Amino acid sequence: MTAVQRAPGVPTSTPKSIPKYQQVAESKYELDWADLVTLDLSQFDVPGGKEKLAHQLRDAVHNVGFFYITNFGLSQEEVDRQFAIGKQVFDLPVEDRLKHRADLEHGNYNGYRPRGTIELFPGLRDNVEMYNMFKFIPELERSQVDIVNENRPEIERFQRHIAEDIIPKLLSLIAIILEVPEDTLLNAHKFDDVSECHLRYITYRARTAEENEKYQNLYSKGHTDFGSLTLLFRQPIAALQIRTGDGTWKWVKPYPGSITVNIADVLQFWTNGYLKSSIHRVVAPPPDQAHLDRLGLMYFARPSGDTTLKSLDSPLLKRLGLEGDEKAAGIKAGDWVKARVKGNSDKAVEGGLKEKAVVGGIKVKYYD
Numbered sequence: 001m002t003a004v005q006r007a008p009g010v011p012t013s014t015p016k017s018i019p020k021y022q023q024v025a026e027s028k029y030e031l032d033w034a035d036l037v038t039l040d041l042s043q044f045d046v047p048g049g050k051e052k053l054a055h056q057l058r059d060a061v062h063n064v065g066f067f068y069i070t071n072f073g074l075s076q077e078e079v080d081r082q083f084a085i086g087k088q089v090f091d092l093p094v095e096d097r098l099k100h101r102a103d104l105e106h107g108n109y110n111g112y113r114p115r116g117t118i119e120l121f122p123g124l125r126d127n128v129e130m131y132n133m134f135k136f137i138p139e140l141e142r143s144q145v146d147i148v149n150e151n152r153p154e155i156e157r158f159q160r161h162i163a164e165d166i167i168p169k170l171l172s173l174i175a176i177i178l179e180v181p182e183d184t185l186l187n188a189h190k191f192d193d194v195s196e197c198h199l200r201y202i203t204y205r206a207r208t209a210e211e212n213e214k215y216q217n218l219y220s221k222g223h224t225d226f227g228s229l230t231l232l233f234r235q236p237i238a239a240l241q242i243r244t245g246d247g248t249w250k251w252v253k254p255y256p257g258s259i260t261v262n263i264a265d266v267l268q269f270w271t272n273g274y275l276k277s278s279i280h281r282v283v284a285p286p287p288d289q290a291h292l293d294r295l296g297l298m299y300f301a302r303p304s305g306d307t308t309l310k311s312l313d314s315p316l317l318k319r320l321g322l323e324g325d326e327k328a329a330g331i332k333a334g335d336w337v338k339a340r341v342k343g344n345s346d347k348a349v350e351g352g353l354k355e356k357a358v359v360g361g362i363k364v365k366y367y368d
Ligand SMILES: O=C(O)CCC(=O)C(=O)O
Pocket: 202, 225, 232, 235, 239, 240, 280, 281, 282, 296
């Protein structure tokens, strides 16, 4: 394993003990769940396994943009330790987190994003807080709350397993689908390269029934993610919904031992739309969970900042006639992500924002 880079002043003492995290029970409500495929990543290294997984994934990444993975090499105990650390971070007085606020105004997500940064409707702000930890490499070092410093080796091991094992497997499968050399996408996602990849602790503070009505039950507007792949560790509080081709919303069921994965913008650009950066939103949980603060754990994979959004040279895309629209070719992936982060600070408009210019004349859509 690569040596852990320690930031100056990071204590090396044994971390203080943290209460075990207890995941809540699933909702009893039978919701309109999305039907998503599950990839068993333990099959990746068996002979012929990759090809089978790629075959299984093809429709999901092209038409749906969401799927589950299982057997990804992290135990529920290791995952729950991250939830436990995340809980400690959000249990701190807000002033402690604010000392490590991300420079959102310049499109930088590294650090704490306070509640209320996004205006969902005019005068109505969000209930989301995030603590984003970029890769622990010297160029991306920043100050952190003590609880993160104290548990840094464990957080880094977790983050590295995702970045150096799970993400490469998924990117290889996508390369197989696109009929490009298996390391094509991987080469743009090296751990030591500067990128916006991050591990995120996130919490949605519960709202009252009156608040939910005012907000039309919306916690987070329908959006696409900015980078290449998003991993959402199992979250038993139902709230995530994906938008299907016919414009209806389906709930994402939290299956034990799974991670929900979605395709994000950069993969869509690289494939001229063949891979679907799919629209999702977060809404108030069903009545038996609506009173609970919803803690989440996510990983956002994003390519090296200096790669561009130019589409890949892929035999599959050629056969499908999906080359050509090169509006995005000159845009750097890092600039795209920064512009989208910055755009989150824009004011809400009366009647709902439907479309917003990001960079290079390219627009994204938003949904209530
Ligand atoms: O909290 C969730 O379930 C999804 C959050 C999300 O879509 C995001 O942070 O981009």
